Amino acid sequence: MTEYNFQEIEKKWQQYWNERQVFKTLEDPDKPKYYVLDMFPYPSGAGLHVGHPLGYIATDIVARYKRACGYNVLHPMGFDSFGLPAEQYAIKTGQHPAETTETNINRFKKQLEVLGFSYDWQREVRTSDPDYYRWTQWIFLKLFNSYFDHQQQKALDISKLPIPSGLTEEEKQEFINEQRLAYQAEISVNWCPDLGTVLANEEVVGGVSERGGYPVVRKPLRQWMLRITAYADRLLDGLEELDWPESIKTSQKNWIGRSYGAEIQFPIKDFGEGITVYTTRPDTIYGVTYMVLAPEHLLVPLITTDQQKATVDQYLEQTSKKSDLERSDLDKTKTGVFTGAFAINPINQQHIPIWISDYVLISYGTGAVMAVPGGDQRDFEFAKKFDLPIILVVAENGSQEELQEVYAGHGTMINSAEYNGLHSKEFTKVIIDRLEQEGVGKAAVNYKLRDWIFTRQRYWGEPIPLIHTEKDGVVAVPEDQLPVVLPEVEDYKPTQDGQSPLAKAEEWVNTISPVDGSPAKRETNTMPQWAGSCWYYLRFMDPENKQNLADYEKLKQWSPVDLYVGGAEHAVLHLLYARFWHKVLHDLEIVPTDEPFQKLVNQGMIQGRSNFAYRIQDTNTFVSFNLRKEYKTTPIHVDIDLCRNDVLDIEAFRKWQPDLTDAEFVLENGKYICGSEVEKMSKSKLNVVSPDQIVTRYGADTLRMYEMFLGPLEQGKPWSTHGIDGVFKFLRKFWNLFHNDEGNLIVTDEKPTAEELKITHQTIKKIGEDIERLSLNTCVSTLMICTNTLTNLNCSKKTILRDLVIVIAPFAPHLAEELWQLLGEEPSVSLASFPQYNEQYLKEDSYEYPVSVNGKMRARMKFGVDMPKQDIEQAVLESEVIQKWIGGKTPKKVIVVPGKIVNVVV
RNA sequence: GCCCAGGUGGCGGAAUUGGUAGACGCGUUGGUCUCAAACACCAAUGUCUUCACGGACGUGCCGGUUCGACUCCGGCCCUGGGUACCA
Numbered sequence: 003m004t005e006y007n008f009q010e011i012e013k014k015w016q017q018y019w020n021e022r023q024v025f026k027t028l029e030d031p032d033k034p035k036y037y038v039l040d041m042f043p044y045p046s047g048a049g050l051h052v053g054h055p056l057g058y059i060a061t062d063i064v065a066r067y068k069r070a071c072g073y074n075v076l077h078p079m080g081f082d083s084f085g086l087p088a089e090q091y092a093i094k095t096g097q098h099p100a101e102t103t104e105t106n107i108n109r110f111k112k113q114l115e116v117l118g119f120s121y122d123w124q125r126e127v128r129t130s131d132p133d134y135y136r137w138t139q140w141i142f143l144k145l146f147n148s149y150f151d152h153q154q155q156k157a158l159d160i161s162k163l164p165i166p167s168g169l170t171e172e173e174k175q176e177f178i179n180e181q182r183l184a185y186q187a188e189i190s191v192n193w194c195p196d197l198g199t200v201l202a203n204e205e206v207v208g209g210v211s212e213r214g215g216y217p218v219v220r221k222p223l224r225q226w227m228l229r230i231t232a233y234a235d236r237l238l239d240g241l242e243e244l245d246w247p248e249s250i251k252t253s254q255k256n257w258i259g260r261s262y263g264a265e266i267q268f269p270i271k272d273f274g275e276g277i278t279v280y281t282t283r284p285d286t287i288y289g290v291t292y293m294v295l296a297p298e299h300l301l302v303p304l305i306t307t308d309q310q311k312a313t314v315d316q317y318l319e320q321t322s323k324k325s326d327l328e329r330s331d332l333d334k335t336k337t338g339v340f341t342g343a344f345a346i347n348p349i350n351q352q353h354i355p356i357w358i359s360d361y362v363l364i365s366y367g368t369g370a371v372m373a374v375p376g377g378d379q380r381d382f383e384f385a386k387k388f389d390l391p392i393i394l395v396v397a398e399n400g401s402q403e404e405l406q407e408v409y410a411g412h413g414t415m416i417n418s419a420e421y422n423g424l425h426s427k428e429f430t431k432v433i434i435d436r437l438e439q440e441g442v443g444k445a446a447v448n449y450k451l452r453d454w455i456f457t458r459q460r461y462w463g464e465p466i467p468l469i470h471t472e473k474d475g476v477v478a479v480p481e482d483q484l485p486v487v488l489p490e491v492e493d494y495k496p497t498q499d500g501q502s503p504l505a506k507a508e509e510w511v512n513t514i515s516p517v518d519g520s521p522a523k524r525e526t527n528t529m530p531q532w533a534g535s536c537w538y539y540l541r542f543m544d545p546e547n548k549q550n551l552a553d554y555e556k557l558k559q560w561s562p563v564d565l566y567v568g569g570a571e572h573a574v575l576h577l578l579y580a581r582f583w584h585k586v587l588h589d590l591e592i593v594p595t596d597e598p599f600q601k602l603v604n605q606g607m608i609q610g611r612s613n614f615a616y617r618i619q620d621t622n623t624f625v626s627f628n629l630r631k632e633y634k635t636t637p638i639h640v641d642i643d644l645c646r647n648d649v650l651d652i653e654a655f656r657k658w659q660p661d662l663t664d665a666e667f668v669l670e671n672g673k674y675i676c677g678s679e680v681e682k683m684s685k686s687k688l689n690v691v692s693p694d695q696i697v698t699r700y701g702a703d704t705l706r707m708y709e710m711f712l713g714p715l716e717q718g719k720p721w722s723t724h725g726i727d728g729v730f731k732f733l734r735k736f737w738n739l740f741h742n743d744e745g746n747l748i749v750t751d752e753k754p755t756a757e758e759l760k761i762t763h764q765t766i767k768k769i770g771e772d773i774e775r776l777s778l779n780t781c782v783s784t785l786m787i788c789t790n791t792l793t794n795l796n797c798s799k800k801t802i803l804r805d806l807v808i809v810i811a812p813f814a815p816h817l818a819e820e821l822w823q824l825l826g827e828e829p830s831v832s833l834a835s836f837p838q839y840n841e842q843y844l845k846e847d848s849y850e851y852p853v854s855v856n857g858k859m860r861a862r863m864k865f866g867v868d869m870p871k872q873d874i875e876q877a878v879l880e881s882e883v884i885q886k887w888i889g890g891k892t893p894k895k896v897i898v899v900p901g902k903i904v905n906v907v908v
Numbered sequence: 909g910c911c912c913a914g915g916u917g918g919c920g921g922a923a924u925u926g927g928u929a930g931a932c933g934c935g936u937u938g939g940u941c942u943c944a945a946a947c948a949c950c951a952a953u954g955u956c957u958u959c960a961c962g963g964a965c966g967u968g969c970c971g972g973u974u975c976g977a978c979u980c981c982g983g984c985c986c987u988g989g990g991u992a993c994c995a
Contacts, residue, residue, distance in 0.1 A: 249912045249990085256911070259994065281995060294995090336993085366994045373995085379909090380993050450994050570989080607989095711933070713921060717914085718988075725920065725934045731948095732933085771924080780922070783932035790932090852928035857976045859928055897975050903927045907975050 005745060006737040008701030012816040016118060024832050025077070025120040029559060033074035037560050038065045039539055039599075041568025041576070042080045042127075044531075045106040046087060050113040051683050052691045052709070052721055053608035057567040059706045060605060060715050060778055062119045064565060066812035067773045069120075070836035076560055077120060078542040080127035081107050084135075085531050089462040092494045099462040099494075103130060113693065117702045118815050120832065125545045129534025130462070134541065136485035137551040138533050139467040141583060142184060143478045144590055146468070149181040150232035157183060157232075157589035175475055183229045183586065186476070189455065193221035193500060220322075223500055226466060226527065228454040230582045234258050237451075237581055245601040247716070253573040259450025264434050266372065266443035268293060268345040271353060273305055277345055280367030280448055284437065285430040288418040289374040289395035291385065293345045293356045294338065296364035297321045305356065307342025314339055314358065321360045336361055336384040348442040349433070350419065359384060367448050375408070382408045393417055396426045454579065456529060459502040461494045463528030471515040471522040480516050486524070502526040535576055536583040539563050539598060554594070561595045570604040577602070603776060606718035607682075608709075610689030613640045614677040615650065623666040627675040633668075640676055641688040650674040680720040691721055703814035704730045710778040710813065729782070733817060736789050736810065739798055740821055747824055748798045759843040761791045762802050766839040769809050778813075785810055800825060805837040853878055853904045855887040863904075871898040878904050 019025060038061050043054065058079075065077035088099035088106075107128065114121075127134050148157040163181055165174055179185060194216050230237075238258050241251045263282035270276055277293060295302055297318050306314045317339045338359030345356050361380055362371050375385035376394040385392050398413045412426045421429050437443030457466065465486045467479040479486055489510035494503050504526040505511060515522040537551070543560040544552035577599070584598040615624045616635035625633050627648070644654045652674055656662050667674050681687050696705045708729040713719050742748045754762070765788040772781045792802065804825055811818035811831045822831035846867060851874070853861045861883040865874050875896045878884055888908050895907040 247913090252912060253990065256991070261994075263995085279995080283995080361993050361995095363994065371995045378995065380995075383993095448994080573990080711920085717921095719920075722920080722934095728933045775924075777924085779920095780924095780932085783922075786932055850928090854928080854976075857927095857974095862928080895975060897927095899927060903976080905927080905975050 005741075006734045006817070008703060008733075008816070009698075011820045012116075012118065012697075012702050015816045015819040016115060018819070018830070019118075019120070019832070022830070023124075024830055025122050026124060027074070027076050027078075027122045029556065030074045031559065033072060035076065035560055036065075036068040036073040036565075037076040037539075037543075037563045038068065038565045039077075039542070039563045039567070040079065041566070041572060042082050042535070042538060043110065044082045044085050044087075045103060045110045047091070047102065047106055048685055048690070049106075049109050050693055051610075052693050052696065052705075053683055055114075055117055055693055055705075056608055056709050056715070057569075057605035058114070058119060059117070059709050060603075060776065061565065061567050062706075063710070063778060063781075063812040064773060064776070065120055066815065066832065067770075067836065069832070070808060070811070070834060072835065076125075076542065077122065078125040078127075078545075079114065079119070079121040079123070080125075080538055080542070081110070081129070082531070082535050082538075083107060083128045083130040084463050084534055086460070086462070089460060089494055092462070098490075100130065103128075116697055117693065117706065120815070125542050127538055127541050127545055129464075129538065132485045132487050134538075135464040135534065137541065138464050138529065138537070139479075139484050139486060140481065140551060141537060141587065142464075142529070142533075143467060143481070143484075144592070145184040145228060145586060146182055146478055148183045148586065148590065149178075150183060150229060152232075155236065157586045159590070179475070183232070184456065185227055185229065186224055187227050187453075188222050189225050189227070190220045190222050191225065191455070192218050193223070194218045221500070225455050226457045226525075228456045228582075230454045230579070231449060231451050233582050233585055234260065234449045234451050236585055237578065240581065240585070240597055244597060244599070246599075247570075247602065247604055250570065250573045250577070250602060250604065254578055257451060257574045257578065259448075261448050263446055263448065264437065264443050265368065265446040266348065266437060268348060268354075268372065270301075270305055270356070271344040271346055273343065275301065275304075277301060277356070277370050278368045279370045279372045280446060281372055283374065283377060283430075284433050284443070285415070285426045286374040286377045286395050287347065287349050287372070287433060288415075288421075289376045289393045290347055290352075290354060290372040291375060291391045291393060292354050292373045294362045294371050294373050294381075294384070295341075295356065295358045296362040296369040297358050297360055298364040299358070299369045301370075302341065302358055305341055305343040310340060310342035314341060317358065336380070336387050338384065338388065340388075348437070348440070355390070357384075357388070365452065366450065377408060377410055379408050379410065454582075456533075457527035458530050459496045459500060460528050461488070461491060461503040463531065464533055465504065466525045466527055466529060468525040469513060469515060469522045470525065471517060472520060474515060474517045476525075477515065477517055483516075502528060504528065532576060532579045536580045537587070539566075539580075540587075540593060551592070554592075558594045561593065562597060563599045565601050565603065566599040567603045567605055569607065573604075603716065605715050606713075608712075609680050609718065609720045610683030610687060610691070611642070611720050611722060612679050612681050612687045612689040613642050613645045613648065613650075614638065614679065615640045615655070615674070616677065618668075621666075622661070622664065623668065624674065625668040626670040626673070627677045628670055629668055630677070637677060639686075639688045642691070645676050648676045648678055650676050683721065691723075696723070696726070700726060700730050701733075701816070703817045704733055707733070707782050707813050711782040713779055715776055715778060732782075732786050732789060733814060735793060736785075736806075736814075737817065737821070739789065739792055739803060740824060749800050749803060749825060750798055752799050754797070754799045754802050755795075756843070758792065758795055758797045758799065758802050759840075761788055762805055763839040763843040764788075766805060766809055766837050767844070770836065770839070773812070781813065785813070807831055808834045808837055849901055851878075851902075851904050853881075853884060853906070855884065855906045856908060857905060860884065860887050867901065871900065874898050874904060878906065 040058050040061050061077065065075050069075045083103045088102050091097065091102055092099045129135060147160045149160050149163050151158045160178060160182060163178060165177060169177060238255060238260055241254060261282050263280060264284040265278055265280050266284060267276040267278050336359060338357050341356045341358060343356045344353045346353060361384065362369065373381040373384065375381040375390065375392040377396055395415060395417050396409060396413045397416045398409055398411060415421045415424045415426055415429050434445050465488060467484060467486045468476050469479060470476055489504065489507035491503050491507050493506060496503055497505055511524050511526060513522055513524050514520065540552050540557065544556040547553055580598055584593060585596060587593045588596050614637040616630040616637055617624055619634040619636060625635060640650065641658065644651050644658060652667060656665055681689065683690055693705060704726065708726045711729055740747060740749055765784055768784045769781050807818050807821045807825065808831060815832065818831045848864050848866050850862050850864045852859050853863055863878060863881065875898055879893065884906060888906065891908045893906050893908050897905040
């Protein structure tokens with residue numbers, strides 16, 4: 003072999019790893035464990051682009067490094083293979099989602115294999131595999147068969163639920179069903195009549211469907227819900243101990259949205275019942291000038307006076323037509339109507355009007371608020387619009403202020419009867435005590451978090467393993483009958499009345515009750531895509547298990563995931579849902595830990611860089627970027643493969659699309675320069691770079707190192723291949739440490755010099771430290787510096803190179819394997835131990851001090867590392883350069899920081 | 909609006925605990941090799957100033973703490989991401 007032939011080398015070693023099963027994970031209780039996991043991908047039809055592997059490369063480096071450090075490493079990969087795109091493709095083409103999914107997975111796997119990842123593919127899981135979703139269904143049944151015990155703050159088996167006495171059998175069943183962690187509810191969903199389906203919130207844009215632009219309405223539908231709200235406190239408090247980015251913790255905190263306040267009852271004049279409101283500011287109770295109910299509030303029809311009825315009904319009609327989006331986003335100006343009824347402020351017996359308005363949400367708190375326009379922006383806007391009185395009750399700095407604007411902060415109480423002068427925070431406590439004593443209120447906690455709507459009217463998802471019976475209500479499919487396998491259907495579209503496509507599989511739907519064998523019907527809804535990803539990290543620990551979702555001992559051995567790497571877009575949903583399931587499973591003693599992912603890192607998104615050509619309006623002529631201002635132009639996306647460094651390949655462009663064959667060009671300096679913009683990498687923007695192209699040209703090792711070299715892992719960055727040559731050159735330079743110009747191995751057994759040992763051991767030390775803190779870009783720099791130094795020293799000594807091959811192996815594993823073999827080492831470098839650095843080689847006898855005068859660096863002076871401070875000070879002050887800068891003055895102070903710096907202050 | 913992250917040469921970025929700002933790579937310029945080009949290699953490369961030695965300035969802006977600030981504190985500006993009438 004004469005030169006660094008990456009193509010041959012990479013193929014050879016991938017085959018070697020595969021055949022010898024080098025990365026098969028074995029249970030080895032003698033070694034410390036390390037579980038490093040990527041968020042597994044949805045296998046889309048588009049295949050991998052260069053952004054996908056960023057996190058995978060990072061975890062692979064960590065996995066390989068940890069293995070070399072003596073850890074037993076679990077580093078698996080799988081596919082989140084249920085999902086909407088495969089189903090929509092099926093609707094369009096009739097091809098079974100299972101088939102397209104299989105094709106896509108195979109493509110993904112091939113692309114991943116080419117990059118040389120050290121996954122144990124024997125542990126691969128696919129969420130759409132019946133052997134896998136059997137356990138997803140099993141977990142669902144655990145949720146169905148559990149309730150949340152508020153005393154113990156944990157889930158317990160439903161059989162332990164204390165049932166109030168004196169209930170009929172029917173009432174008893176109802177009571178139990180209402181306590182389950184998986185329960186049914188009639189809730190309002192996004193219903194699109196034209197598409198005949200329910201849409202997720204993300205699929206509704208501006209009140210119409212994202213696809214097709216059909217109108218979407220709210221429609222109440224029976225749904226299965228998961229009681230995630232029961233876990234709100236534990237999900238919130240559990241964040242404290244996790245080694246997660248602060249931003250993700252904050253997102254989850256905000257999503258859960260715990261707030262402390264009070265519930266207060268306001269009696270209604272001439273009406274039996276009162277209104278209960280939730281407020282975080284009970285201290286502002288003297289500032290309440292009106293009440294507002296959500297339009298959907300149950301009291302609205304009861305308290306509306308005859309006089310106001312027509313107005314109210316009209317308003318209700320109007321708001322019910324609005325989508326959520328219109329209610330919140332578009333229409334910021336407040337609307338509302340008076341009900342004609344009055345409430346009584348329990349603290350001062352004031353009569354205050356009750357209004358309804360859609361700025362109050364039925365789904366939060368009690369669906370009713372006490373309006374304090376002096377202390378709340380929304381109430382203020384409403385009061386201004388409808389000319390309601392405004393009373394200021396909290397003053398920022400003790401003095402009475404003008405009613406110009408809202409003051410929502412804390413301060414001194416004013417206009418609050420005997421409480422004037424008290425601090426508002428103090429008064430909060432006082433007023434809650436008083437309300438409690440008088441029996442008209444109490445301290446209360448509220449959450450933004452809602453229960454999780456767990457059903458989809460879709461085909462390509464896990465069937466919900468429940469059976470609707472005539473006599474016994476909803477019953478679970480017996481465990482030994484799991485999995486409930488998806489039936490074959492002819493048509494993947496939902497039914498006209500909003501049922502899942504499964505409803506059409508009559509033979510499958512009609513079944514018998516597991517209780518008494520009477521005719522019964524299967525639940526036809528399927529689970530959302532989040533379900534499978536809620537627990538896949540558990541299955542990796544024991545993927546073949548037929549008896550359990552995973553063996554408890556194995557879970558104990560591997561849990562928790564030590565390092566979890568994935569995109570920040572999963573900050574709340576996936577990570578919150580998975581934590582919720584994990585906690586339930588922990589309560590039921592199925593998993594040993596309370597939290598699934600100890601350390602979490604978000605890799606930044608790699609964006610694409612799109613190219614544009616500028617078509618002059620109404621012509622087929624394109625003008626070069628810098629001349630475009632002289633014409634009226636429309637920019638069009640140009641496939642980035644047609645450009646090189648923003649210069650358009652005109653011939654290729656003409657051949658690209660039929661209507662461009664006779665395109666004309668206005669050039670600058672003889673070239674057509676394209677415009678560019680950084681955008682999300684996507685097919686439609688023609689800016690997708692596939693790793694395959696890079697691998698063919700430079701090899702997987704170069705791609706791996708280059709992606710790491712781009713910058714910090716957590717940081718987003720646009721993809722650019724500027725600089726990839728530098729990384730490629732570096733690998734070739736590394737290769738050339740072992741070879742001469744003729745390609746012959748020149749490694750010698752000579753003893754290394756102190757200098758050679760120093761740079762090598764510095765490198766070993768820094769690489770170890772930097773991998774630990776996931777600073778992988780600086781690892782690449784360090785390896786470059788080391789290679790440059792050794793090249794300059796003409797060092798080809800085996801002692802040195804052997805260590806470095808192991809150090810570079812996590813980054814460029816194929817190259818390392820090849821060189822390892824050339825050194826005569828065996829078996830695989832992937833099984834070699836990471837070298838220990840020797841502190842002795844790093845020691846210096848002297849250090850060159852930067853010497854500054856008044857903080858400005860003026861000279862460098864070399865002193866022994868053990869030289870006493872006084873001697874350094876003396877030597878510095880006596881030196882000519884410093885004398886010059888001091889200019890005859892007496893130095894006020896001389897600071898000597900040993901091994902760091904000297905600073906003379908005059 | 910609120911929350912989070914970030915702002916350092918022509919570019920990507922480095923500086924881990926407050927201690928030589930700009931490591932490493934790209935790009936650019938000059939050179940060697942070559943008939944020539946590509947590749948490769950060598951050298952220079954923050955800005956301003958100076959024939960040169962050197963000097964001044966310099967990490968978004970303003971101010972502070974410190975012998976010393978990219979790093980800490982206060983205020984402001986800008987960019988990216990998340991979220992949105994949550995009482």
